[in-house]
Amino acid sequence: MNTALRIEEVRLTPILIADPPLLNVQGVHQPYTPRLIIEVVTAEGVVGLGETYGDAKFLEPARALAAALPGRSVTDVNGLYRLAAEVCGRPDGAALGGDVGGLRGTLSADKLLLSVLSGFEVALLDAQGRTLGVPVHALLGGKVRDRVDYSAYLFYRWAEHPGADTPRDDWGAALDPAGIVAQARRFTERYGFGSIKLKGGVFEPDQEIAAIRALAGAFPGMPLRLDPNGGWSVETSVRVAHELRDVLEYLEDPASGTDGMAAVAARAEGVPLATNMCVTTVQEIPEAFARGAVQVVLSDHHYWGGLRRTVELAAVCRTFGVGLSMHSNTHLGISLAAMTHVASVVPNLDYACDTHYPWQSEDVITAPHVFEGGALTVSDAPGLGVELDREALAALHKRWVEDDGRMRDRDDVAAMRVAHPDWEQPVMPRW
Amino acid sequence: MNTALRIEEVRLTPILIADPPLLNVQGVHQPYTPRLIIEVVTAEGVVGLGETYGDAKFLEPARALAAALPGRSVTDVNGLYRLAAEVCGRPDGAALGGDVGGLRGTLSADKLLLSVLSGFEVALLDAQGRTLGVPVHALLGGKVRDRVDYSAYLFYRWAEHPGADTPRDDWGAALDPAGIVAQARRFTERYGFGSIKLKGGVFEPDQEIAAIRALAGAFPGMPLRLDPNGGWSVETSVRVAHELRDVLEYLEDPASGTDGMAAVAARAEGVPLATNMCVTTVQEIPEAFARGAVQVVLSDHHYWGGLRRTVELAAVCRTFGVGLSMHSNTHLGISLAAMTHVASVVPNLDYACDTHYPWQSEDVITAPHVFEGGALTVSDAPGLGVELDREALAALHKRWVEDDGRMRDRDDVAAMRVAHPDWEQPVMPRW
Numbered sequence: 078m079n080t081a082l083r084i085e086e087v088r089l090t091p092i093l094i095a096d097p098p099l100l101n102v103q104g105v106h107q108p109y110t111p112r113l114i115i116e117v118v119t120a121e122g123v124v125g126l127g128e129t130y131g132d133a134k135f136l137e138p139a140r141a142l143a144a145a146l147p148g149r150s151v152t153d154v155n156g157l158y159r160l161a162a163e164v165c166g167r168p169d170g171a172a173l174g175g176d177v178g179g180l181r182g183t184l185s186a187d188k189l190l191l192s193v194l195s196g197f198e199v200a201l202l203d204a205q206g207r208t209l210g211v212p213v214h215a216l217l218g219g220k221v222r223d224r225v226d227y228s229a230y231l232f233y234r235w236a237e238h239p240g241a242d243t244p245r246d247d248w249g250a251a252l253d254p255a256g257i258v259a260q261a262r263r264f265t266e267r268y269g270f271g272s273i274k275l276k277g278g279v280f281e282p283d284q285e286i287a288a289i290r291a292l293a294g295a296f297p298g299m300p301l302r303l304d305p306n307g308g309w310s311v312e313t314s315v316r317v318a319h320e321l322r323d324v325l326e327y328l329e330d331p332a333s334g335t336d337g338m339a340a341v342a343a344r345a346e347g348v349p350l351a352t353n354m355c356v357t358t359v360q361e362i363p364e365a366f367a368r369g370a371v372q373v374v375l376s377d378h379h380y381w382g383g384l385r386r387t388v389e390l391a392a393v394c395r396t397f398g399v400g401l402s403m404h405s406n407t408h409l410g411i412s413l414a415a416m417t418h419v420a421s422v423v424p425n426l427d428y429a430c431d432t433h434y435p436w437q438s439e440d441v442i443t444a445p446h447v448f449e450g451g452a453l454t455v456s457d458a459p460g461l462g463v464e465l466d467r468e469a470l471a472a473l474h475k476r477w478v479e480d481d482g483r484m485r486d487r488d489d490v491a492a493m494r495v496a497h498p499d500w501e502q503p504v505m506p507r508w
Numbered sequence: 509m510n511t512a513l514r515i516e517e518v519r520l521t522p523i524l525i526a527d528p529p530l531l532n533v534q535g536v537h538q539p540y541t542p543r544l545i546i547e548v549v550t551a552e553g554v555v556g557l558g559e560t561y562g563d564a565k566f567l568e569p570a571r572a573l574a575a576a577l578p579g580r581s582v583t584d585v586n587g588l589y590r591l592a593a594e595v596c597g598r599p600d601g602a603a604l605g606g607d608v609g610g611l612r613g614t615l616s617a618d619k620l621l622l623s624v625l626s627g628f629e630v631a632l633l634d635a636q637g638r639t640l641g642v643p644v645h646a647l648l649g650g651k652v653r654d655r656v657d658y659s660a661y662l663f664y665r666w667a668e669h670p671g672a673d674t675p676r677d678d679w680g681a682a683l684d685p686a687g688i689v690a691q692a693r694r695f696t697e698r699y700g701f702g703s704i705k706l707k708g709g710v711f712e713p714d715q716e717i718a719a720i721r722a723l724a725g726a727f728p729g730m731p732l733r734l735d736p737n738g739g740w741s742v743e744t745s746v747r748v749a750h751e752l753r754d755v756l757e758y759l760e761d762p763a764s765g766t767d768g769m770a771a772v773a774a775r776a777e778g779v780p781l782a783t784n785m786c787v788t789t790v791q792e793i794p795e796a797f798a799r800g801a802v803q804v805v806l807s808d809h810h811y812w813g814g815l816r817r818t819v820e821l822a823a824v825c826r827t828f829g830v831g832l833s834m835h836s837n838t839h840l841g842i843s844l845a846a847m848t849h850v851a852s853v854v855p856n857l858d859y860a861c862d863t864h865y866p867w868q869s870e871d872v873i874t875a876p877h878v879f880e881g882g883a884l885t886v887s888d889a890p891g892l893g894v895e896l897d898r899e900a901l902a903a904l905h906k907r908w909v910e911d912d913g914r915m916r917d918r919d920d921v922a923a924m925r926v927a928h929p930d931w932e933q934p935v936m937p938r939w
Contacts, residue, residue, distance in 0.1 A: 078888075079641055079642065082642070150646070150650070152642055152646035152650050153646075153650040154649045154650050155649040155650045155651070155652050155853055155855070156650055156652060158855070159652065209640040209641075209642070210510055210640075211510065211513070211583055211640070215581070215583035215584075216647070218585045218586040218816050219581070219583050219584040219585050219586040219587055220586070221586050221587060221590070359826070359827050362827050362828075363827065363828055363829070367798065385649050388820070389819070389820055389823035390823075392817075392820035392821075392823055392824060393823060393824050393827050395790070396790050396793050396794065396824050397793075397794055398794070422586055424586070424589070457509075
């Protein structure tokens, strides 16, 4: 092995980042949410960066994998999967909350491991690119576009989190159609986004239909999306599709599971159904595609095991004529750089990608990404093209260290209980 | 762009290589068969090697692509597809012999372009790997195995080609079960192959059944395969599957097209059907998979547009639980190196790969590959790990230049007419 490519050390830094009070079908985002920053250091001192979920259940396998990597090559990306199977063990099913489900569908042990792996895969690719002097997109076959379009990601939200010592911002509340339209105006004016998604599943469907109608009125011709995270019955989903069939670019995860999505798709009157819940693993693809349950897969390299696996998912979608775009969960600039690189190499990127990035007021990179015309320019610098801000990282890690344990695992249900003590895990379908 | 990665020049060298009188459903291999050697030269003088089909209909688009590449980066592999669409034009349908079909199924304009592209893609990857100091497998995510298994590829054959000035070898004729068993012994003793494939479609099915039975008797437990290149009716195919169900690892392309293969598969009594004819493009996958027409796809990077596309095909097969192995047409050591690299990175390589390589007495690399224990060791040298033998290349090119035109396009039907003037293009199914 080329010594320059040998992994010498892996550093893991769990952090807590400020997050606004964004509402969804489960509850509300916590004031602070955990992320894990991964640094893969080569024998020559090159540092590759990765980022993934930071909850305790992700940290345990991440530590096992980090300990096993020194001595291996940063080019050995395909070997990560076998290595993880060997060293990470099987996560405790009870710890997963798997039967409860959530915003990403059921969380299985395999899905958890792939989410851990994804952060390491990105860090290996970054280290490899920096060492070899080529951008990550070149390691994935080369970009086919110079800019990647993102979408405005609107949320119903409170003006502020309950309680003292919670992060504040100046976005204000958005709890009705007018508030959503105002939020959309700020998004489009500031960032130039050319499509708009509303996170739904928060209010009665009629209220969310009214919000989409208000957006359609305020932004004529703008592609619009609505995502209630599987919160509706088939009948409700069909009704919403019918009501909004003239303005929706797609309807995202209206109902739960392949059965639910297939039943909606059959009666959706041409409104494509997108998903990041029904199809989140390779195993779910054959039945969902065969039954026409989804028309757009919202890939997420954190779910699918990294950037190479995302490229493969894109090939599967292309082969079967299923659309492709990208999902986002709360993330920082390392993950956004990774998303942008992989989005740049996929020929069939059919829709603008989701990102929570504009909601994040903190970051661990020295030069946060700037959206222009709703897009990011694909970096041609070696690796991902972002640099770690060590002071910021240390401060966010300090917050994690000093946390009393309440924020170290993201739990939107528990966060909602702070304001509404009687809030219960919603039973799906909620409407 | 990093100057070291800039393409300065592309050299194309059509050659004619000696080929034994191997029989198939169409006729017989010519004494010499055309190949094209591609050299991609970077600004710093690094040379990346590629190899593909060399018939006239492949040379024309290859020349257009070669002329368009200087100034681009060797990392821009994904950009090849759009570039080819722009500069190569649409090949003349009549020149393709597309409606005639042949050993690789119908040859469409798209398939021809992908075959041309594949040679360039491999040359770019080789140049990239040499420049960056990493093996091609690392550029594809890293090998998951150190050795790649190949299979003995038996052919019915004459002792020699008719006519003077044709290449000779010492393999002797193989025209009956005893001859096939003798050929298999030499293959397994010399190369250690652990599985055996017989090219069929040459004689009455009962004679080929007898040959497989003889192999099963001589090599108990050895995985056996039979490939008549679509030469049989559904009824004949079902009968052969029934007769050989206890010894066949798979039956390859017994019948033609998705309809034929699906009909056979439904009655094949558990014998998997493999293909390099029914499924040779992305467009053919959905229907063939949905109907269960094929259980093993024999990928070929020359068909599918290169090594990255082969990795994607593997992911599609893995997703749908369809087996994967590799097909081979007559090829030299550059293509065998490329096959070995991509085979090393694919987790789901379910069967030993095909290769014609042992039949080739000539090569354009300085150190021909050596099978040990039926396998090749995956090279960790930068790029493909093979070096061009310029003297050999010049000699084989001289043969192409001096050819009177009869050998520059491979035509197994015409080659058969030299010995049997009344031979006609067989009408399928032949039996």
